[in-house]
Amino acid sequence: MRALAAVVCRLPxxxxxxxxxxxGRTEGMGFKEIYFPVFCSLLLFCGSWKCLAEELxxxxxxxxxxxxxxNLSRKIPDTLFGLFFEEINHAGAGGIWAELVSNRxxxxxxxxxxxxxxxxxxxxxxxxxxxxxxRSSCFNQNIVALRTEIICDNCPAGGVGIYNPGFxxxxxxxxxxYNLVMYMKSLESVELTASLTCSDGLQNLASVYIxxxxxxxxxxxxxxxxxxxxxxxxRLELTSMKWGVMWFDQVSLMPSDTYKGHGFRxxxxxxxxxxxxxxxxxxxxxxxxxxxxxxxxxxxETIGPWEERPGHFGDVWNYWTDDGLGYYEFLQLAEDLxxxxxxxxxxxxxxxxxxxxxxxxxxxxxxxxxxxxxRGSAKSTWGSVxxxxxxxxxxxxKYVAIGNEDCGKEFYRGNYLKFYDAIRKAxxxxxxxxxxxxxxxxxxxxxxxxxxxxxxxxxxxFLMKNKFERTSRAGxxxxxxxxxxxxxxxxGNGSLLASLAEAAFLTxxxxxxxxxxxxxxxxxxxxxxxxxxxxxAIVFNSWQQYGTPSYWMQTYFRESSxxxxxxxxxxxxxxxxxxxxxxxxxxxxxxxxxxKIVNFGPNAVNLTISSRGLQAGVNAAKSTVAVLTSxxxxxxxxxxxxxxxxxxxxxxxxxxxxxxxxxxxxxxxxFDLALDLDQHSMxxxxx
Numbered sequence: 271m272r273a274l275a276a277v278v279c280r281l282p283x284x285x286x287x288x289x290x291x292x293x294g295r296t297e298g299m300g301f302k303e304i305y306f307p308v309f310c311s312l313l314l315f316c317g318s319w320k321c322l323a324e325e326l327x328x329x330x331x332x333x334x335x336x337x338x339x340x341n342l343s344r345k346i347p348d349t350l351f352g353l354f355f356e357e358i359n360h361a362g363a364g365g366i367w368a369e370l371v372s373n374r375x376x377x378x379x380x381x382x383x384x385x386x387x388x389x390x391x392x393x394x395x396x397x398x399x400x401x402x403x404x405r406s407s408c409f410n411q412n413i414v415a416l417r418t419e420i421i422c423d424n425c426p427a428g429g430v431g432i433y434n435p436g437f438x439x440x441x442x443x444x445x446x447x448y449n450l451v452m453y454m455k456s457l458e459s460v461e462l463t464a465s466l467t468c469s470d471g472l473q474n475l476a477s478v479y480i481x482x483x484x485x486x487x488x489x490x491x492x493x494x495x496x497x498x499x500x501x502x503x504x505r506l507e508l509t510s511m512k513w514g515v516m517w518f519d520q521v522s523l524m525p526s527d528t529y530k531g532h533g534f535r536x537x538x539x540x541x542x543x544x545x546x547x548x549x550x551x552x553x554x555x556x557x558x559x560x561x562x563x564x565x566x567x568x569x570x571e572t573i574g575p576w577e578e579r580p581g582h583f584g585d586v587w588n589y590w591t592d593d594g595l596g597y598y599e600f601l602q603l604a605e606d607l608x609x610x611x612x613x614x615x616x617x618x619x620x621x622x623x624x625x626x627x628x629x630x631x632x633x634x635x636x637x638x639x640x641x642x643x644x645r646g647s648a649k650s651t652w653g654s655v656x657x658x659x660x661x662x663x664x665x666x667x668k669y670v671a672i673g674n675e676d677c678g679k680e681f682y683r684g685n686y687l688k689f690y691d692a693i694r695k696a697x698x699x700x701x702x703x704x705x706x707x708x709x710x711x712x713x714x715x716x717x718x719x720x721x722x723x724x725x726x727x728x729x730x731x732f733l734m735k736n737k738f739e740r741t742s743r744a745g746x747x748x749x750x751x752x753x754x755x756x757x758x759x760x761x762g763n764g765s766l767l768a769s770l771a772e773a774a775f776l777t778x779x780x781x782x783x784x785x786x787x788x789x790x791x792x793x794x795x796x797x798x799x800x801x802x803x804x805x806x807a808i809v810f811n812s813w814q815q816y817g818t819p820s821y822w823m824q825t826y827f828r829e830s831s832x833x834x835x836x837x838x839x840x841x842x843x844x845x846x847x848x849x850x851x852x853x854x855x856x857x858x859x860x861x862x863x864x865x866k867i868v869n870f871g872p873n874a875v876n877l878t879i880s881s882r883g884l885q886a887g888v889n890a891a892k893s894t895v896a897v898l899t900s901x902x903x904x905x906x907x908x909x910x911x912x913x914x915x916x917x918x919x920x921x922x923x924x925x926x927x928x929x930x931x932x933x934x935x936x937x938x939x940x941f942d943l944a945l946d947l948d949q950h951s952m953x954x955x956x957x
Contacts, residue, residue: 335880366539450491450506546829727771
């Protein structure tokens with residue numbers, strides 16, 4: 271059988287023989303540690319460099335020289351790798367934000383009534399119930415409410431009413447509780463049942479009964495529903511058998527077990543935490559701009575009580591958000607992830623209209639207010655609003671992006687300078703990010719960092735591994751805030767090929783991290799029911815999730831931020847198909863030399879790794895190797911095969927300062943050589 275990954279051997283005379291043991295453990299998070307027979311494995315080891323050479327017929331050889339001398343090392347910025355979240359593909363609404371009701375305030379159809387209430391639907395027919403919208407809500411910011419009139423004298427068993435299927439079905443799980451909040455009004459006595467049922471309405475999972483409550487004025491109703499069964503495509507039903515008129519508004523259903531109680535879907539947060547992000551850029555992206563300014567993200571309309579948030583139509587990605595996931599929640603998310611928040615705000619520019627610089631001051635004042643909301647004292651005007659929401663402590667916003675992809679717009683530079691000057695005066699420590707690319711020529715305006723976005727083919731991105739070698743080290747730093755392979759022929763829904771090109775590109779960012787300060791993949795999330803943009807790092811539906819190869823590729827780089835980068839040299843006639851980097855990093859117990867190498871070509875490579883200048887010996891017992899590869903370049907993960915293309919981690923018992931490795935065609939390999947701290951305790955202090 272042809273080996274698909276790496277065969278690691280010691281050079282003759284360097285060490286002994288041995289076949290590594292796998293742990294026999296498979297986990298949902300982190301690297302996969304899978305036990306399998308040696309001759310069928312993706313990663314094989316041997317005791318002699320000649321092993322399997324005849325079977326593998328390796329024509330290519332390469333020498334990877336790593337100079338780990340302390341005096342030639344350089345610290346990578348603590349902020350190098352992080353996350354970019356955009357409300358796209360229902361990443362927030364119906365995604366990371368755990369709200370189960372879609373269109374909870376009946377505002378999707380607009381302020382004019384009667385209006386569309388999708389995806390709400392009616393239980394019953396026109397002879398038994400009449401449903402319409404009116405402008406009778408008690409909330410001035412979102413005035414639309416739903417009026418239901420039950421007109422049957424002998425209503426059908428189970429009653430008539432309305433139901434909401436959520437975002438392509440609600441995931442209701444047995445034994446879990448769900449918090450239902452809604453506002454009601456009725457001039458008559460009410461008998462109402464709130465139920466969670468499966469999508470056909472036949473299987474009842476949970477019910478609560480509302481009776482004998484004075485609803486003559488708008489009243490907030492709060493209940494808990496305990497699920498007695500599991501259904502992945504559930505819906506919320508509000509039904510009655512009693513004649514009369516009822517009004518509903520702001521109907522919310524949230525799982526009781528969100529992450530830290532902050533409203534985030536736990537399993538998706540765990541996937542983000544596993545990347546150990548150093549920053550969170552939010553909320554977009556084009557979502558910030560809008561196709562038209564009237565539909566741009568307005569931070570102040572997304573704070574305060576959720577019932578009073580008007581929501582808005584995201585006209586770039588074409589769906590409504592109720593803005594339960596608002597400015598405050600994004601700041602909270604960054605805090606929960608231990609990541610520095612990067613607030614991307616609108617600069618008075620959309621895709622189709624702009625604000626002239628001469629009248630931009632209200633926009634500038636709005637952004638200064640947003641910064642006071644995040645950073646102001648609990649006694650300040652906007653800081654007190656934050657404190658009232660439950661966070662008296664300041665959010666440490668130290669980065670802002672002035673617009674998104676707006677550099678070529680007519681009023682961008684003039685508007686930019688107005689924002690820049692005002693923020694620099696009020697908050698001199700905040701780092702400001704320009705939309706204009708300064709990688710090839712100097713910017714014509716002041717900035718601390720500048721955005722660099724790249725979406726391209728796999729071949730092109732691989733070649734861009736050297737992109738920033740000739741970038742000026744003077745002036746602002748680079749923020750690669752959006753990168754990905756996105757040509758459909760290379761990606762499908764997220765392929766091995768795309769991840770390899772991206773890995774090569776990131777090794778180049780590591781090596782040029784004296785000028786590149788931050789980088790983030792895009793987009794981060796996609797709901798499988800709304801694939802507006804492919805590919806993405808994390809795919810989910812109402813109850814499942816998996817990482818694409820591009821997600822797993824990023825796990826190789828989660829220890830890079832704040833580590834030490836070392837010079838590497840590749841000597842090979844095949845070097846045009848290889849990309850590599852080397853870092854020294856530390857976990858809670860040990861220090862490792864990590865050597866990463868991408869083989870982007872169709873040939874296997876007999877690689878010699880030579881590490882010079884190590885400050886300590888190699889502890890083979892704690893050393894490991896991980897390989898990302900598959901049998902087909904376009905292989906991808908799916909709900910049925912979520913682990914088809916994931917890193918496979920194995921022990922590396924013959925690790926040493928010099929060793930050989932057999933790299934499979936089209937693979938990404940990471941060697942973690944544990945350093946023997948007993949020999950050099952000074953190494954710990956220097957790290």
